[in-house]
Amino acid sequence: MANTTVLVPEPARPLPGLSINSSQGLLQWISSVDHKQLGIMYLWMALLFMLVGGLEILLVRVQLAVPRNTFLSPEAYNQLFTMHGTTMIFFVAMPALFGFGIYFVPLMIGANEMAFPRLNALSLWLTLFGGSLMYFSFLAGGAPDAGWFNYAPLNQFNYSSSPGVDYYCAGLLLAGIGTITASINLVVTILRYRIPGMRFKDMPVFVWMMLLTACLVLASFPALNAALAMLLLDRQLHAHFFDVTGGGSAVLWQHLFWLFGHPEVYVLILPAFGIFSEIFAVFSRKPVFGYAFIVGSGIAIALLAFGVWVHHMLAVGLGNTVNGFFSASSMLIGIPTGIKIFNWLATMHGGSLRFTVAMRFAIAFLVEFTIGGLSGIAFAIVPIDLQLTDTYFVVAHIHYVFIGGTLFGLFAGLFYWFPKMSGRLLDERLSKWFFWLFVVGFNGTFLVQHVLGTLGMPRRVYTYPDLPGWGLLNMISTAGGFLMGAATLLLVYMLVTAIRRGPLAPADPWDAYTLEWATTSPPTLQNFDRVPPVRSARPWRDHKRPDDADHLKPGKKKGVHGK
Amino acid sequence: MHSPPSIWAQWHASPALLLLVAGLAAAYFGLSGGRWQARGGLYFTALGLLALVEASPLHYLGMHALFSAHMVVHIVVLLLCGPLLVLGLPPALPSTVARRLARFSGWLRGHTWLAWLAGVGIMWGLHVPAVFDASFGGLDAAFGLPALLPVVAMLLAGALFSWPLVGPTAEAHLHPLAGVVYLFSACVGCSLLGLLITFAPADTYQHYARAGWCGTPSLAPDFASNPWGLSLADDQQAAGLIMWVPCCFIYLGGCMYLVAKYFMADEGVAPPPAPPLRGRGAIRPLTLASVRLPSPAGEGPGVGLH
Ligand SMILES: [Cu+2]
Numbered sequence: 001m002a003n004t005t006v007l008v009p010e011p012a013r014p015l016p017g018l019s020i021n022s023s024q025g026l027l028q029w030i031s032s033v034d035h036k037q038l039g040i041m042y043l044w045m046a047l048l049f050m051l052v053g054g055l056e057i058l059l060v061r062v063q064l065a066v067p068r069n070t071f072l073s074p075e076a077y078n079q080l081f082t083m084h085g086t087t088m089i090f091f092v093a094m095p096a097l098f099g100f101g102i103y104f105v106p107l108m109i110g111a112n113e114m115a116f117p118r119l120n121a122l123s124l125w126l127t128l129f130g131g132s133l134m135y136f137s138f139l140a141g142g143a144p145d146a147g148w149f150n151y152a153p154l155n156q157f158n159y160s161s162s163p164g165v166d167y168y169c170a171g172l173l174l175a176g177i178g179t180i181t182a183s184i185n186l187v188v189t190i191l192r193y194r195i196p197g198m199r200f201k202d203m204p205v206f207v208w209m210m211l212l213t214a215c216l217v218l219a220s221f222p223a224l225n226a227a228l229a230m231l232l233l234d235r236q237l238h239a240h241f242f243d244v245t246g247g248g249s250a251v252l253w254q255h256l257f258w259l260f261g262h263p264e265v266y267v268l269i270l271p272a273f274g275i276f277s278e279i280f281a282v283f284s285r286k287p288v289f290g291y292a293f294i295v296g297s298g299i300a301i302a303l304l305a306f307g308v309w310v311h312h313m314l315a316v317g318l319g320n321t322v323n324g325f326f327s328a329s330s331m332l333i334g335i336p337t338g339i340k341i342f343n344w345l346a347t348m349h350g351g352s353l354r355f356t357v358a359m360r361f362a363i364a365f366l367v368e369f370t371i372g373g374l375s376g377i378a379f380a381i382v383p384i385d386l387q388l389t390d391t392y393f394v395v396a397h398i399h400y401v402f403i404g405g406t407l408f409g410l411f412a413g414l415f416y417w418f419p420k421m422s423g424r425l426l427d428e429r430l431s432k433w434f435f436w437l438f439v440v441g442f443n444g445t446f447l448v449q450h451v452l453g454t455l456g457m458p459r460r461v462y463t464y465p466d467l468p469g470w471g472l473l474n475m476i477s478t479a480g481g482f483l484m485g486a487a488t489l490l491l492v493y494m495l496v497t498a499i500r501r502g503p504l505a506p507a508d509p510w511d512a513y514t515l516e517w518a519t520t521s522p523p524t525l526q527n528f529d530r531v532p533p534v535r536s537a538r539p540w541r542d543h544k545r546p547d548d549a550d551h552l553k554p555g556k557k558k559g560v561h562g563k
Numbered sequence: 564m565h566s567p568p569s570i571w572a573q574w575h576a577s578p579a580l581l582l583l584v585a586g587l588a589a590a591y592f593g594l595s596g597g598r599w600q601a602r603g604g605l606y607f608t609a610l611g612l613l614a615l616v617e618a619s620p621l622h623y624l625g626m627h628a629l630f631s632a633h634m635v636v637h638i639v640v641l642l643l644c645g646p647l648l649v650l651g652l653p654p655a656l657p658s659t660v661a662r663r664l665a666r667f668s669g670w671l672r673g674h675t676w677l678a679w680l681a682g683v684g685i686m687w688g689l690h691v692p693a694v695f696d697a698s699f700g701g702l703d704a705a706f707g708l709p710a711l712l713p714v715v716a717m718l719l720a721g722a723l724f725s726w727p728l729v730g731p732t733a734e735a736h737l738h739p740l741a742g743v744v745y746l747f748s749a750c751v752g753c754s755l756l757g758l759l760i761t762f763a764p765a766d767t768y769q770h771y772a773r774a775g776w777c778g779t780p781s782l783a784p785d786f787a788s789n790p791w792g793l794s795l796a797d798d799q800q801a802a803g804l805i806m807w808v809p810c811c812f813i814y815l816g817g818c819m820y821l822v823a824k825y826f827m828a829d830e831g832v833a834p835p836p837a838p839p840l841r842g843r844g845a846i847r848p849l850t851l852a853s854v855r856l857p858s859p860a861g862e863g864p865g866v867g868l869h
């Protein structure tokens with residue numbers, strides 16, 4: 001079988017954690033096909049883009065801080081908010097979630113590597129270069145400026161003649177291919193590389209959610225990639241897919257984009273749900289309540305994702321018949337998510353809680369995500385949607401979902417897994433500072449935007465008249481934004497100092513349940529030598545407490561018993 | 564002006580339909596040895612539903628005026644009646660029949676795509692505009708036999724489609740999670756068709772475009788007396804949407820049933836997944852017996868394995 005052996009400069013000894021002071025230095029990282037190093041690089045990439053995307057939106061917030069501001073020109077404003085949204089979704093949230101997935105899925109299923117290591121590297125670099133290409137547009141004559149969902153006809157050449165939209169297409173196509181290859185890799189790894197004995201119903205919830213996410217990506221990204229290719233044809237070769245005067249359809253873009261876009265929302269939230277499920281269980285010292293319900297509702301969410309996208313288009317004018325059906329079906333998608341929320345609450349109920357920073361983010365998520373979920377259900381009601389669409393209420397909703405859900409999930413995962421990835425512990429006191437700064441800044445920024453939206457402030461306008469209350473609310477929002485910015489800088493400082501000189505982390509600092517904690521921190525190049533037998537969803541705990549193992553009490557893994 | 568008969572009075576059972584229902588009922592007792600067996604209720608619910616949607620005013624509406632009503636009939640017959648008939652088959656069958664059914668199940672297990680194609684194909688096939696319009700051709704023919712043909716086809720397709728999931732031979736069932744993929748892909752197939760119908764030009768289905776509202780002017784959209792006010796375009800959209808959205812929820816309900824079945828089955832340790840294939844750092848397949856770890860009692864939690 002060794003006929004395809006390829007020598008890569010990699011150490012035989014334990015990997016260097018997060019530092020580059022290995023025998024090969026940077027070259028070892030660049031040429032790596034190790035899933036742990038690739039996962040870490042995904043995370044670094046996400047952090048880098050998060051700083052850039054955050055800077056962009058702070059400039060936007062400065063512009064919006066007072067009425068009739070002239071800090072930014074309308075053109076610059078359009079480019080900045082477009083790049084902010086596109087960056088945060090495609091080059092921050094996605095790579096970070098996939099980074100955790102690629103790092104931890106093999107560890108959690110007792111595998112030593114992903115199914116296709118070199119494809120794994122290809123995925124990372126495609127995504128990175130896709131992002132870089134999109135940012136190159138700033139130098140090439142102007143960044144994309146038609147919003148992150150880039151509606152037709154605004155994305156057509158006569159309305160957006162700078163090459164920005166072309167770079168948007170090319171960059172997202174590249175990144176999209178990278179995401180698809182990474183998803184194929186995850187699906188095959190999870191289906192084929194589980195340690196013998198691990199049944200589907202023994203998989204950690206995070207692995208389940210990554211499996212569902214990867215399937216969602218495989219089903220939804222083709223729609224986006226096709227739309228991007230069609231748009232490129234429109235712009236470069238004068239095709240007429242979205243050009244109404246040439247017989248095309250502008251609404252077609254919306255259909256294709258949201259056929260991708262709604263599943264994308266779940267692509268961004270399901271892995272976070274997985275992370276939270278692990279964290280709630282470990283820091284409540286209980287099995288996750290209703291494992292089957294959490295996984296089952298995850299499957300339901302994934303399937304429903306494809307039946308509701310038209311709710312993003314209720315204001316398009318497709319008619320009352322269409323709107324009615326999708327209004328009804330969209331309200332249904334609240335059910336599985338609600339089931340999960342109650343499962344997590346029940347997981348905490350009666351547990352001995354440990355309020356680590358990871359757990360704090362998980363609890364904050366319950367509050368923030370519920371707010372975002374409720375405003376989402378509000379949008380499913382057609383008259384409310386007609387009134388509030390394209391206002392700051394939408395901005396508030398999307399950020400409560402993506403920050404309160406996805407980003408808090410990423411932070412929770414970071415604080416949970418950082419000791420495993422780096423072999424170092426983060427400063428607990430600073431971590432708590434970071435938590436409070438970020439949560440306060442986040443709510444300060446976006447809670448008031450619900451009011452602004454209801455007052456009628458449209459989104460995506462570069463300035464606004466001095467109407468009663470608008471100036472004050474916007475100023476609060478800007479101040480909150482800067483608080484989040486400061487918190488992010490604190491996070492970077494914490495990460496860098498912890499990697500440099502943080503206290504060494506033990507292999508299992510949280511007394512956790514799943515197999516990634518059965519290896520050293522950081523794991524060696526070969527993840528495992530041997531793996532404890534898997535007989536439940538908490539194999540590492542079973543191993544540590546053989547007399548109290550889950551498989552000895554069949555009801556326990558269903559969360560029926562208390563602790 | 565004479566007032567048209569109320570739509571609620573339009574009950575029409577063709578002789579062919581009655582024969583079909585009676586034949587299916589007779590088949591049950593033939594198979595069950597004249598005894599009522601477990602889950603017989605499902606079987607006869609299916610027959611009742613079939614008779615109801617085929618003889619009721621809903622059917623009349625569907626045949627003469629509303630595509631959307633027609634679509635509801637389709638979905639009930641294909642996705643409810645067909646599968647319920649299979650689910651309700653008597654568990655204890657004469658041995659020759661049981662052997663034949665087992666052989667058929669085994670064969671179908673190797674050709675699952677055929678069952679899938681039957682379920683999805685019949686939907687697509689029947690809604691090709693030419694086929695669709697032609698299916699109304701023999702409305703008034705003797706015994707209503709031609710009109711019953713699509714119904715029989717849908718019943719058969721529905722039964723065949725659900726066979727790999729709930730057929731009488733449990734050993735030949737798909738793995739529940741594979742069943743989820745099976746149902747979901749079928750749901751996508753039907754959604755695409757629903758989407759096409761929803762956004763197709765309003766006169767795609769000539770039968771309804773030409774429909775003279777069959778002596779029931781109260782249904783015509785441009786009559787002031789019409790309380791429902793469905794225009795031709797609205798009606799076609801509703802039909803497409805019924806196939807797109809609620810129909811998907813039936814598949815989804817099936818998926819949830821399979822997921823629940825999977826999690827409730829407390830079987831022993833399943834056969835391990837196939838051993839890893841190749842690749843750098845591929846996992847060393849460890850059998851459970853080979854696993855030997857330091858005792859946590861001695862060294863405390865947090866001990867690595869190296
Ligand atoms: Cu949506």
